[in-house]
Amino acid sequence: MRNQTPTNSGKTLIISNRLPVKIERKKGKLKFTASEGGLATGLGSFYKDNGSWWIGWPGIIPKTEEEEQHIREELYKLNLIPVFLTQTEIKNYYEGFSNAVLWPLCHYRPSYVELRDDYWDAYEQVNEKFAKASLPYIEAETTIWVHDYQLMLLPKYIREQSQPSSIGYFHHIPFPPPELFSMLPWRKQLLDGLSSADLVGFHTYENAHNFLEANQTLLNAEIHHHHIKLEGRSCFVDVFPMGIDYEKYKRQAIDKKTQLYAAELKKLFEDKKIILSVDRLDYSKGILQRLASYEKLLLKYPELQEKVVLYMLIVPSRDQVNQYKKLRNEIDRKVGNINAVLGSPGWQPVSYFYKSLPFDKLSAVYAAADVCLVSSLYDGMNLVAKEYIASKQLQTGALVLSEFAGASKELSDALLINPYAIEDSSDILYEALMMSESEKQERMQACQQVVEKFNVFHWVNLFFQRLREIKEQQNKAITR
Numbered sequence: 001m002r003n004q005t006p007t008n009s010g011k012t013l014i015i016s017n018r019l020p021v022k023i024e025r026k027k028g029k030l031k032f033t034a035s036e037g038g039l040a041t042g043l044g045s046f047y048k049d050n051g052s053w054w055i056g057w058p059g060i061i062p063k064t065e066e067e068e069q070h071i072r073e074e075l076y077k078l079n080l081i082p083v084f085l086t087q088t089e090i091k092n093y094y095e096g097f098s099n100a101v102l103w104p105l106c107h108y109r110p111s112y113v114e115l116r117d118d119y120w121d122a123y124e125q126v127n128e129k130f131a132k133a134s135l136p137y138i139e140a141e142t143t144i145w146v147h148d149y150q151l152m153l154l155p156k157y158i159r160e161q162s163q164p165s166s167i168g169y170f171h172h173i174p175f176p177p178p179e180l181f182s183m184l185p186w187r188k189q190l191l192d193g194l195s196s197a198d199l200v201g202f203h204t205y206e207n208a209h210n211f212l213e214a215n216q217t218l219l220n221a222e223i224h225h226h227h228i229k230l231e232g233r234s235c236f237v238d239v240f241p242m243g244i245d246y247e248k249y250k251r252q253a254i255d256k257k258t259q260l261y262a263a264e265l266k267k268l269f270e271d272k273k274i275i276l277s278v279d280r281l282d283y284s285k286g287i288l289q290r291l292a293s294y295e296k297l298l299l300k301y302p303e304l305q306e307k308v309v310l311y312m313l314i315v316p317s318r319d320q321v322n323q324y325k326k327l328r329n330e331i332d333r334k335v336g337n338i339n340a341v342l343g344s345p346g347w348q349p350v351s352y353f354y355k356s357l358p359f360d361k362l363s364a365v366y367a368a369a370d371v372c373l374v375s376s377l378y379d380g381m382n383l384v385a386k387e388y389i390a391s392k393q394l395q396t397g398a399l400v401l402s403e404f405a406g407a408s409k410e411l412s413d414a415l416l417i418n419p420y421a422i423e424d425s426s427d428i429l430y431e432a433l434m435m436s437e438s439e440k441q442e443r444m445q446a447c448q449q450v451v452e453k454f455n456v457f458h459w460v461n462l463f464f465q466r467l468r469e470i471k472e473q474q475n476k477a478i479t480r
């Protein structure tokens with residue numbers, strides 16, 4: 001499906017909190033590595049076009065002005081424009097308002113929300129900083145695509161200071177129901193910021209609906225189907241479930257080296273079935289509930305003891321935010337407890353890794369796993385589920401997927417669980433482990449068809465196509 005590589009006439013400006021690049025200091029020198037994330041892959045053909053750019057934070061604080069200049073020059077060669085953040089901005093805008101206010105609120109954790117004026121002030125200031133940095137790259141024919149909750153005010157700030165062809169925004173995480181969103185003292189400013197875009201996209205209908213309703217109840221906006229009318233401007237709201245680069249995962253999974261590593265991994269666990277989980281450290285991923293249902297599985301079906309292992313890969317994330325530090329300790333304790341109580345000299349029930357694996361190793365782990373367990377309590381989409389599907393080219397595995405992950409709306413042939421229902425989840429996990437090869441194959445093939453067709457290129461194409469249609473409608477309305 002490579003022929004779906006997106007195209008766009010005119011210039012494109014992508015804006016996200018992080019640039020798709022990793023910069024590390026190694027022996028006094030800076031090392032630049034391109035990011036392999038889904039967004040970077042999907043949008044690669046856009047921002048690398050002539051006159052198109054990607055603006056964002058490069059993830060590093062320069063030590064000197066010369067170093068800052070050097071970073072700018074290096075990134076410029078890659079069509080990337082850095083917005084540098086100070087330590088205080090990182091603390092208050094990123095760790096503060098983005099990850100200790102918006103993230104918990106959008107993931108149904110109002111008790112984790114830290115309502116602080118200094119966080120809000122920094123959020124406004126940094127959004128303004130991003131707008132300022134963008135202005136030199138905006139012309140009348142520029143199409144702008146803003147990404148995610150760190151930049152909800154940006155569509156408004158850009159609109160006030162320039163006249164691009166169109167502004168799109170995509171919300172990668174859930175959008176809460178209006179009753180919950182209402183608790184924010186700055187709810188109106190945030191909604192106003194977003195509805196200044198021409199098009200706002202979500203992964204699911206539920207989220208789009210919540211956003212429309214919030215505009216209606218909190219801003220008194222007129223809503224016509226998927227269309228918000230407010231103060232003479234209009235904003236379309238639509239659903240675009242994000243996909244992955246299916247071919248890339250497929251290619252890597254059938255690569256000889258990957259297969260060799262997968263075989264080594266299987267050998268390491270001998271005749272045991274591997275249940276895999278992969279996520280960033282986050283309370284939205286239901287890691288403690290997952291451990292509880294795995295523990296239940298071993299207690300309820302003791303014949304599985306010494307016959308199965310939970311391979312749990314957790315990527316360090318936001319470890320400066322209080323709730324994340326707390327969660328990490330709780331996970332350590334729970335894993336230790338399961339291994340100490342249920343383990344034996346030759347068997348550790350949970351193999352837990354707190355680190356990130358390189359892509360080829362991750363692919364091998366996907367390929368080796370008998371079951372992939374996604375237990376999110378709430379998740380915009382969850383790409384891990386789709387990556388696992390794309391990596392099972394022998395159609396041998398089973399996916400156990402939370403019904404609260406956006407991916408469950410598309411992957412109806414996965415085994416769906418309510419991760420809060422510990423006992424039910426453990427039964428479904430048992431069913432996955434015991435499933436016949438033919439049923440696994442049937443389900444896997446059905447899921448693969450969906451993930452292959454609705455891949456990341458399809459997602460990007462659809463979003464830009466919708467933006468173009470909106471622009472055409474607006475032009476027609478003006479000339480009428």
Ligand code: GDG
Nearest residue numbers: 172242278315355356357358359362379380381382383384
């Ligand atoms: C947000 C939303 C939405 C993980 N471990 C390793 C590794 N990863 C990669 C996975 C996957 C990505 O991280 C995680 O993506 P998810 O979609 O599962 O979750 P979030 O990070 O929370 O993403 C989510 C997404 O945005 C997109 O809109 O789906 O709902 O929360 O790609 O492969 N990659 C490597 N090594 C690891 O150890 N190389």
